[in-house]
Amino acid sequence: MGGMTDFLLELRSEEIPARMQAKAREDLARLFGAELERAGLRAGGLTTYATPRRLTLIARDLPDATEAVSEEVKGPKAGAPPQALEGFLRKTGLTREQLVERDGILFAISERPGRATIDVLAEAIPAVIRAFPWPKSMRWGSASQSTESLRWVRPLQGIVALFGEAIVPCSIAGIDAGATTVGHRFHHPGAITIGSAADYVEKLRACHVIVDQDERQSIIALGATMAASKAGLTLVRDEGLLAENAGLTEWPVPLLGRFDADFLSVPPEVIQLTARVNQKYFVCRDADGRLANAFVCTANVDAVDGGAMIVEGNRKVLAARLSDARFFYDTDLKVPLAEQATKLDRIVFHEKLGTVADKVDRVAKLARWLVEEGIVGGASLDVANLNRHPDEGRGPATERAQLADQAERAARLAKADLVTGMVGEFPELQGLMGGYYAAAQGEDETVANAIRDHYKPVGQGDDVPTDPVTVAVSLADKLDSLEQFFAIGQAPTGSKDPFALRRSALGAIRLITENGLRYRVPAALLDFFADRLKVQQREAGVRHDLIDAVFALGGEDDLVRLLARVRALQAFVGTDDGANLLAGYKRAANILKKENYAVAPAQAGARGSVDPAPSSAGDDSRLRGPDGDVEPAEAALIAALDAAEPAAGAAIAREDFAAAMAALATLRAPIDTFFDDVTVNDADPAKRAARLALLARVRAAVHGVADFSRIEG
Amino acid sequence: MILRLHQYWSERGCVILQPYDMEMGAGTFHTATTLRALGPDAWNAAFVQPCRRPTDGRYGENPNRLQHYYQYQVILKPSPPDLQELYLGSLQAIGIDFSRHDIRFVEDDWESPTLGAWGLGWEVWCDGMEVTQFTYFQQMGGFDMKPVAGELTYGLERLAMYIQNKDSIYDLAFNDAGVTYGDVFLENERQMSAWNFEVADTDTLFDQFRKHAAECENCLAAKLPIPAYEQAIKASHTFNLLQARGVISVAERQAYIGRVRDLAKASCQAYMEKNGWAA
Numbered sequence: 006m007g008g009m010t011d012f013l014l015e016l017r018s019e020e021i022p023a024r025m026q027a028k029a030r031e032d033l034a035r036l037f038g039a040e041l042e043r044a045g046l047r048a049g050g051l052t053t054y055a056t057p058r059r060l061t062l063i064a065r066d067l068p069d070a071t072e073a074v075s076e077e078v079k080g081p082k083a084g085a086p087p088q089a090l091e092g093f094l095r096k097t098g099l100t101r102e103q104l105v106e107r108d109g110i111l112f113a114i115s116e117r118p119g120r121a122t123i124d125v126l127a128e129a130i131p132a133v134i135r136a137f138p139w140p141k142s143m144r145w146g147s148a149s150q151s152t153e154s155l156r157w158v159r160p161l162q163g164i165v166a167l168f169g170e171a172i173v174p175c176s177i178a179g180i181d182a183g184a185t186t187v188g189h190r191f192h193h194p195g196a197i198t199i200g201s202a203a204d205y206v207e208k209l210r211a212c213h214v215i216v217d218q219d220e221r222q223s224i225i226a227l228g229a230t231m232a233a234s235k236a237g238l239t240l241v242r243d244e245g246l247l248a249e250n251a252g253l254t255e256w257p258v259p260l261l262g263r264f265d266a267d268f269l270s271v272p273p274e275v276i277q278l279t280a281r282v283n284q285k286y287f288v289c290r291d292a293d294g295r296l297a298n299a300f301v302c303t304a305n306v307d308a309v310d311g312g313a314m315i316v317e318g319n320r321k322v323l324a325a326r327l328s329d330a331r332f333f334y335d336t337d338l339k340v341p342l343a344e345q346a347t348k349l350d351r352i353v354f355h356e357k358l359g360t361v362a363d364k365v366d367r368v369a370k371l372a373r374w375l376v377e378e379g380i381v382g383g384a385s386l387d388v389a390n391l392n393r394h395p396d397e398g399r400g401p402a403t404e405r406a407q408l409a410d411q412a413e414r415a416a417r418l419a420k421a422d423l424v425t426g427m428v429g430e431f432p433e434l435q436g437l438m439g440g441y442y443a444a445a446q447g448e449d450e451t452v453a454n455a456i457r458d459h460y461k462p463v464g465q466g467d468d469v470p471t472d473p474v475t476v477a478v479s480l481a482d483k484l485d486s487l488e489q490f491f492a493i494g495q496a497p498t499g500s501k502d503p504f505a506l507r508r509s510a511l512g513a514i515r516l517i518t519e520n521g522l523r524y525r526v527p528a529a530l531l532d533f534f535a536d537r538l539k540v541q542q543r544e545a546g547v548r549h550d551l552i553d554a555v556f557a558l559g560g561e562d563d564l565v566r567l568l569a570r571v572r573a574l575q576a577f578v579g580t581d582d583g584a585n586l587l588a589g590y591k592r593a594a595n596i597l598k599k600e601n602y603a604v605a606p607a608q609a610g611a612r613g614s615v616d617p618a619p620s621s622a623g624d625d626s627r628l629r630g631p632d633g634d635v636e637p638a639e640a641a642l643i644a645a646l647d648a649a650e651p652a653a654g655a656a657i658a659r660e661d662f663a664a665a666m667a668a669l670a671t672l673r674a675p676i677d678t679f680f681d682d683v684t685v686n687d688a689d690p691a692k693r694a695a696r697l698a699l700l701a702r703v704r705a706a707v708h709g710v711a712d713f714s715r716i717e718g
Numbered sequence: 719m720i721l722r723l724h725q726y727w728s729e730r731g732c733v734i735l736q737p738y739d740m741e742m743g744a745g746t747f748h749t750a751t752t753l754r755a756l757g758p759d760a761w762n763a764a765f766v767q768p769c770r771r772p773t774d775g776r777y778g779e780n781p782n783r784l785q786h787y788y789q790y791q792v793i794l795k796p797s798p799p800d801l802q803e804l805y806l807g808s809l810q811a812i813g814i815d816f817s818r819h820d821i822r823f824v825e826d827d828w829e830s831p832t833l834g835a836w837g838l839g840w841e842v843w844c845d846g847m848e849v850t851q852f853t854y855f856q857q858m859g860g861f862d863m864k865p866v867a868g869e870l871t872y873g874l875e876r877l878a879m880y881i882q883n884k885d886s887i888y889d890l891a892f893n894d895a896g897v898t899y900g901d902v903f904l905e906n907e908r909q910m911s912a913w914n915f916e917v918a919d920t921d922t923l924f925d926q927f928r929k930h931a932a933e934c935e936n937c938l939a940a941k942l943p944i945p946a947y948e949q950a951i952k953a954s955h956t957f958n959l960l961q962a963r964g965v966i967s968v969a970e971r972q973a974y975i976g977r978v979r980d981l982a983k984a985s986c987q988a989y990m991e992k993n994g995w996a997a
Contacts, residue, residue, distance in 0.1 A: 145797050145868075322847045
C-alpha cells in the first residue's frame with residue numbers, strides 16, 4: 006500500500022445553465038462517491054466546484070490501490086447429494102478440489118486482488134458521465150448521426166483527470182482525458198496545463214477563472230454592496246440573484262449604472278422584477294428607503310475602459326425594458342378593472358369548471374357569505390368566548406353590510422389584472438398590479454389592498470392577511486378552488502398536485518387558524534385539511550403524538566377549536582398531574598386491552614356536544630348499587646368520576662379545554678389508589694366485570710378530551 | 719454588417735442564400751433551415767430573413783420592438799465542434815471588441831410548438847442585450863436530428879444599435895446620407911400595428927387559415943412536401959394574425975397550434991420520405 010493521493014476531475018463544457026450548477030455538483034459528488042464505494046475505496050473528502058464552463062471534483066487522500074478482498078460463498082453440506090454439489094460447482098465455476106470444507110459444509114472462496122486506484126478511476130469517469138442526471142441534455146456534432154451518441158447538458162469539450170500528477174487514461178465520446186484545460190474565454194483563451202489537484206484552483210485563478218462558486222458569490226456581494234454605497238445607496242440583497250450571477254460568470258465584476266429617473270413613475274416592484282428577471286440586475290434604495298434609479302449588473306470581464314461601455318450598454322437595455330413596462334402600465338391604467346374583469350370569460354379556468362369569470366362569480370358570493378355569516382369580521386375570537394352564537398357580538402348591521410359589499414367588490418375585481426398587459430408580461434405580479442390599478446382608479450383602499458393581497462399566504466413564511474375584506478376574498482378564493490377540484494375528482498394524489506391544492510389548503514388553514522375564524526370545514530375537505538394541519542403543526546414543533554391524540558377523536562371540523570385542544574393538551578401533559586394521569590390511564594387501557602374490552606365508540610366530545618356521562622360502561626358501574634362489595638378505593642374512584650365527568654363535559658362544551666383537563670386531573674389520585682388497593686382480576690366474575698367497566702369508564706372520560714393512547718411516554 | 723457576415727460565413731463554407739419570399743415569424747421557418755435540417759446530409763447556409771410577429775407591434779412607440787424586423791441566420795449541420803468560437807469570430811468580424819464588451823451565453827432553450835421542434839442553447843448577451851439566439855436543434859418536425867444542426871440567429875437591428883451606439887432602432891442610420899431606419903420603416907410599423915391589432919378582417923383570416931390547411935393536405939396527397947410546407951407557413955402566419963386580433967381564446971389556441979404543428983410535421987415527414995430517409 007502506498008501513500009494517499011488526491012484526484013482531480015474537471016468536466017469542461019459549453020456554458021452550463023446557472024440554475025443547474027448546484028444540483029450538478031451534488032450529483033457529481035454522489036455518483037462519484039458511489040463508484041468509489043463500489044470499488045471499496047474511500048476518499049478523505051470530496052470537494053466540488055462549478056463555473057459556467059466546468060464541473061469539477063477533487064477527491065482527497067485516496068489510497069493507490071484497493072484492498073484485496075476474499076469472498077466466501079456457502080455451498081452444500083459435504084455429504085450432500087451429487088446433484089446439489091454439481092449445481093454449486095456450476096454456479097461458482099470451480100472444481101470439487103477447489104472447495105474448502107469447514108464444519109461439514111463446503112465453501113467456495115475467491116480471492117479478489119487489490120486494483121490500482123487509477124484503473125478504478127479510469128472506469129468510474131465514463132460511468133459517471135454516462136449516468137449523469139441532467140434535467141435536460143442534448144446531442145451534438147457529427148457523432149449525433151446516431152441517437153445513441155453521448156448526451157450532456159451542452160457539448161462536452163474536455164476532461165482533466167489527474168490522479169496525483171498522472172493522467173487517468175480514459176476516453177469518452179472521442180474525448181481523451183488529459184491535463185489541459187482553458188482559462189477565461191476572453192482573458193485567457195489558450196490551453197493551460199494543470200499539474201495536479203493541488204495547483205488547479207490557483208492556476209485557473211491566474212487565468213481569470215474563480216473556480217469556487219462561493220468565492221464568486223462573495224465577490225459579487227461585496228463588490229455590489231460597495232458600488233452601491235459609493236453612490237450613497239443601499240443594495241437590495243437578493244440571494245437567488247447572487248447565485249445566478251455567480252453561475253453566469255467565471256470572473257465576476259459588479260458594475261453600477263443609472264437609469265432615467267422618469268421611469269420611477271412605474272411601481273417599484275415592476276422595476277425590480279424587470280431588472281431581476283430579464284436582466285439579472287440588483288437594484289438599490291436611497292437614504293429614505295425608496296427605490297433608486299440605479300442598477301448593478303455583473304460583468305464577466307475586466308474591461309479595458311473600466312466597464313464604461315458595458316454599463317452604458319446595460320443601461321440602454323434596461324431603458325428599453327422599462328419603457329415596455331411603462332407602456333403596459335400606462336395602457337392598463339386607462340382601462341377600469343371592472344371592464345377588464347368582463348374579459349375573464351375568455352380564460353378557461355379548467356375545462357370542467359368553466360372560465361375564470363365563473364370562478365370569480367363563485368368567489369364573490371362565497372366571500373360575501375363568509376362576512377354575512379360572521380365567520381370573517383366577527384367579534385373578538387378569544388377562546389373563552391368560543392361558544393358564543395355567531396349572531397352575538399356582531400358590529401352594527403350596517404358595518405357588516407358594508408364589509409360584505411367590500412368583500413364582494415374586491416372579489417369581483419381580484420382576478421381582473423390577469424388580462425392586463427403587465428401581468429401578461431410578468432405573471433408573478435398578479436394581485437399586486439390589480440392593487441395598484443384599483444387604487445389608481447379610485448377603488449376603496451380596503452378593496453385595493455384585498456385585491457393586492459388575496460393570493461396570500463403563498464408560502465410557509467408569507468404573512469397571513471388580517472384585514473377582514475382581504476381574509477374573506479383570500480379564503481373564498483382558496484376554498485372555491487379546493488371544493489371545485491375535489492368535486493370533479495381532482496384531489497392531489499402522491500406527488501401529483503397539478504393545481505397546487507396542498508398549498509391552497511395550507512393557505513386556508515393559516516387564514517382560519519391565525520385569524521381564529523370559526524369556520525366549519527366542509528366534510529369533503531375535512532380529511533385533506535386534517536392531513537395538511539398535521540404536517541403544518543409538526544413543522545411548527547408541536548408534538549406529533551399530541552396532534553394524533555386529538556385528531557384520533559375524529560369528526561372535528563372546527564380547526565380553531567381543534568388547535569385550542571391540542572394546545573391545552575400540550576400544556577397539561579407537561580404538568581405532574583398530566584403525566585401521572587397519563588400513567589394511570591395507560592395502566593387502565595392496558596388491562597382493558599388484554600381483556601379485549603371493547604373500546605368505547607368514537608367520542609361525540611369532539612364536536613363539543615358532550616354527554617356529561619359519556620360511556621355506557623359508566624352506567625354499568627353505577628348499576629351495582631351501594632352494597633358492601635364495593636371496596637373504598639373503588640367507591641372513591643366512582644365518586645371522582647361522577648364529579649369529574651360532568652365537570653369535564655361542561656368545560657369541553659364551552660371549549661375551555663384547560664378546565665376539562667383540570668377536571669380530569671382530579672381522577673389521578675383515586676386511580677392511583679384504586680390500582681394500589683383493588684385487584685381487578687377478582688375471582689368473582691361480577692366484581693371483575695364491574696371493575697373492568699369502571700376502568701372503561703376512566704378510559705372513556707379521558708377520551709372525552711383526547712385519545713391518550715396515542716400519547717408517548 | 720450584412721456584407722461582413724456574408725463574407726465571414728461564406729469563407730467558412732456556407733452557401734449564401736436570399737430571404738424566403740413569404741411572411742414568417744422567424745428565420746427558422748425558411749426551408750433552408752427547417753427542411754434542410756432534416757436528414758443525414760451536411761448543410762451549411764447563411765441568409766437574411768425578414769420576420770413578421772404581429773403581436774410584437776408597438777405602433778412604432780417602443781425603441782426596440784417591432785412587428786417586422788430582420789434576422790441573420792446561419793445553419794451548420796452537423797454542428798461543428800468549435801461553433802462557439804466560430805460565432806465569436808463573426809462578432810469580431812462586425813466590430814465587437816471583447817476587451818470592452820461583456821459577452822455571455824445565458825441559458826435559453828428553444829422550442830417551436832408550431833414546427834414540432836426544440837433545441838438547447840443560449841441567448842447570447844452583449845452588455846445585457848440579447849443579440850443572438852444560439853441553438854443546437856434536437857428535433858425538427860417531430861423527428862430526432864441525425865445529426866444535430868447548430869443554428870445562429872442574429873438580431874440585426876439590435877446589433878446595429880450596438881455598433882452605431884443608438885438608443886432606438888428608428889435612429890439607426892440606413893446609409894451615410896442621413897436616411898434612418900425610422901425614415902424607412904416607422905410609418906410601416908404604425909400602419910401594420912393598426913392593421914394587425916385592429917383592422918384585419920377576422921372572418922377572412924379564419925377562412926384563409928382553413929384554406930391554407932386544406933391546400934397543405936392537397937400538396938401532401940400529391941407527395942409535394944415543399945409546397946405543402948409553404949402552406950403550413952402561411953397557416954402559421956394567419957394564426958399569428960388571428961392571435962394579434964385577440965379572437966382566439968386560450969382553449970382554442972392550443973388546438974390551432976396543434977393544427978399547424980400537424981401540417982408542419984406532415985410536411986417534414988413527406989420530405990423525409992421523398993428523400994428516402996428513415997426517422
